Amino acid sequence: MVASACLTLAAIHLLIWSMNRAAWANLLFSLSALATAALAGCEYWMMRAETPVEYATALRWLHVPIWVIFVTTVGFVLVQLRAGRWWFAWSICAFRTVALLLNFIVGQNLNYLEITRLRSIPFLGETVSGAVGVWNPLMLIGQLSALLCLVFTADAAAAVWRRGDRRQAVALGGSIVFFALATTVQAALVLGQVIVAPFTASPFYLAVIAAMGYELTREVLRTAQLSDSLRESEERMTLAADAAGFGIWMWESARNRLWASERGRHQLGFTSGEPLSIPAMLQHIHPDDREAVHRELQRAGETMGEWQSEYRVPLPDGTHRWIVARSRMYPDTASGMRARMLGVTIDITARKTAEQALEMQRDELVHLARITTLNEFSNSLAHELNQPLAIILTNAQAAQRLLAQSPPDLAEARDILTDIVSEDQRAGEVIRRLRSLLKHGQSQLLPLSVNTIVEDALRIAHSELIGRGITVHTALAESIPKVAGDRIQLQQVLLNLILNACEAMAANPPASRHLTLANAYVDGTIRISVSDSGCGLPSDAESIFKPFYTTRKDGLGLGLSICRSIVTAHHGRLWAEAHGAAGHSLGAAAASPGATLHLELPAVT
C-alpha cells in the first residue's frame, strides 16, 4: 500500500519534471517517493524472510533506498525551502555514502555483524520475521548521518521561519524533523531489541513524502491559479490593446517563435491563416523601409535595447498602411541572455495622412500669404517707388531749366545730380525689398537695429496711416542692443502689426486713433510693442493668431499667424494683450480699450 501510493506520487512528479526540466524539486521528490517505495519493498522482504541470511541481505539492500531518501530529502530542502547550509548537506551525503559503503563491506550489513537467528513477531495480526544477532557498531555512522540530517533540516526550517514563511517551516521542516527522528528512534529501538517489532521505516518516510508532496501540490495549484490569472490578464491586456488600437506581439528567442494578437497580425500585414515569423514580418514591410527596419531590429536585439520604427505596409489596393512599431528586448532572468522581445504596433495611417495634408496646406498657406501680403503692401510699395521717381523727375526737369539759362547755374545742377543719385538708390532699395518679398530665398539672420525696422515699417505704412487719420506716437529708446533677424521679414511682421492696428481703429473717431510703437530691453530680450486704441481683442486673445481668423469681410486672416511663424523662426515670441477697460496711457475712450501686440526677440550681445 505504501509502495503503491509512493509510486503514484513518483510517477506524477516525474511527469511534471519531464515537462519542466527546471522543476528540480519535483524530480527530487519523485526519486524520494520511489526510494520510499523500494524501502517498503525491502521491509516487506525482511518481514517475509525465511532465513537469517535472507533477512540480512534484505536489510543490506534496504540501505540503498535509505541513501537515496537521505540525498533527495537534503536536496529537496535545499531546492524547495531555499534554505540550509551547503556544507552541511554535503557532509550528510558523505556520511551516508560512507555508511552505504560500510553496509556492503563490513559484516552482513550496516546493522548486524551477524544475524544469528530469526524470530517470529506478531504484527498487525500476522506473524512476521524479526532478527536476533550481533549488531554492527558502525551503525553509529548511519545514526550520526540521520542526526546531522535532523539538525540540517531544523536549521533550514529555522531560516525559513525567520524569513517569515512559517507555514512552510512548520509543515515541511517540522514534519521531516519529526518523522526522521521517529524513524531513527524506532530503528534504534528495533535493532537494539528494546522493543519487539518489525523494522518499519517506510510508513514514517511516507509521512515525510506526504509533507513534501503537499508542498509541491500547493505549488502546482498555485501555478494553475497563476496561469489562470495570467490568461485573464492577457485577455484584459489584449482587450485594452484592441480598444486602444494597439497590436501586441512577442518574439521568443529560444524557439524563434513569433506571436501576435489578432490586431497585431493585421497591422504587421499578415493574413489570418498565415504563419507568423520574423522574416515574413520583414517581407510585409514596404521595400523602401524594409532595410532600415531590419537594421534597427537587429541593433535592438544585439544591444538589448529598444526598437522603434515608423514604416509602411503595402496593402493589396495599392495604398499603404503606416505603422509605428515599438519593442524592447527582455533578457532571461536566469541566464541574462536575450530571451524575448515584446512589442506593440500602432496604425498611424490617419495621423500620417493628416500630417501630409497639413504640410501641403502649410505650403499653400505660405504661398497665399505671400500673395496677400503682396497685395496689401503693393500700394505702399508703389507709393514708396513713386516718391523717389517723382523727386528724380522734378529735379531733372529743374536741372534742364537751370542749364538752359544763361549763364547756366552749374553749382545748383551739380547738387541736383547728387540728389538724383541718392533718390535713385532709394528707389533701387525699394525694388530690392519688393524682390526679396517675392523670392523664396533662405532668410539670413543678421544683427539689426529694431528702431530701423520700426522706422522702415512706419515709412512703408506712411500713406496708409495718413489715409486713415492715425496719430503715430513712438517711444523708442536709442541705445538698445541689436537683434538677429531677417530685415525684410521683420519689417513685414511690423508692417502687419501696424496695419492690423489701423484696422482695429477703423471704427474710432479720427481724434482717437492712436498708434504707439515702443521698445524695451529686458533680460536679454528686445521687446517691440505696437499699441492701438482700437476695438480690443476677442475673449480668447490667442485665437487671433490662428490661421483664417479675421474681422474683415475680405480678409484672409493669415497675417498674424504668419507673423507668429516668422517671429518663432527668429526664436522670438509674439503675443497680444488687451488693455484694461479703464483705457491705457493714451487716454483712449473706455469703449475702445485697444490692444497691444508684443514682439519679443533675443538681443545680440
Added chain:
Amino acid sequence: MPAEGTVFLLDDEPGMLKALTRLLKAEGYAVRAFTSAKAFLESYQPQALGCLVLDVAMPEIDGMELQRRLTRSGALLPIVFLTGHGDIPMGVQAIKAGAEDFLTKPVNDADLLRAVRAALQRAALQGELIAETTLLHRRHATLTAREREVMAHIVAGELNKVAAARLGIGEHTIKVHRARVMEKMGVESLADLVRAAERLNLVIPANTNKN
C-alpha cells in the same frame, strides 16, 4: 515771365520739397517751402498774394484738411494739389472745394508750371476783386442812413417818384440823395451802382410795386 506772387510749397517729403523749390525758382518764382501744415499756418498771412502747392498725404493735418481750414478762415489762396495716388474721388472733392488743380506725382514740369501760373493769375484776380470790394465797403460806409435807404430802393429798380413816395420824401430830395450816392460810391451809372451793391451783398428790399 512768371506771374506775380509767392508760391507756398507744402510737402512732408524733404527731397520732393527741395526738387519742387528748384524747379519753381528756376522759373523765377518766389518760393516758400514748408514740411508741415502747422509750420505753414504759423507763418501764413492771409493778405499775402500767392498760391499753395500742396501734397495731399501728410501727417497730422493733411492736404484736404488744410484746404478746409483755409476756406473756413476766409483765405482765398488758390491751391494746386499734388498726390502720390491718382485718387479720382479725392481729386473731385478737392476741385469742388475750390482747388485750382489736382496733379499726380510724378508731375510733369510743364503741367505744374501751367497750374501754378493759373493759380497765381487767379490769386491776382482775386486780389483785385478783394481790393475793389474793400474799396466799395469803405465808400458804402461813408453814406448816411438816408442815402443807404435811397441806394437800396434805387438798385431795387424803383423809379424816383415811387421811391420818394415810399420813403415819404419829395422827388427832388430823392434826386439829390441819388446824385450824392453815385458820387460817394464812385460810380457813373445805375448799372455800376447795381453791380457794386451786388458785390457788397446789400439786402435789396422786396419788390413792392404791387400795391
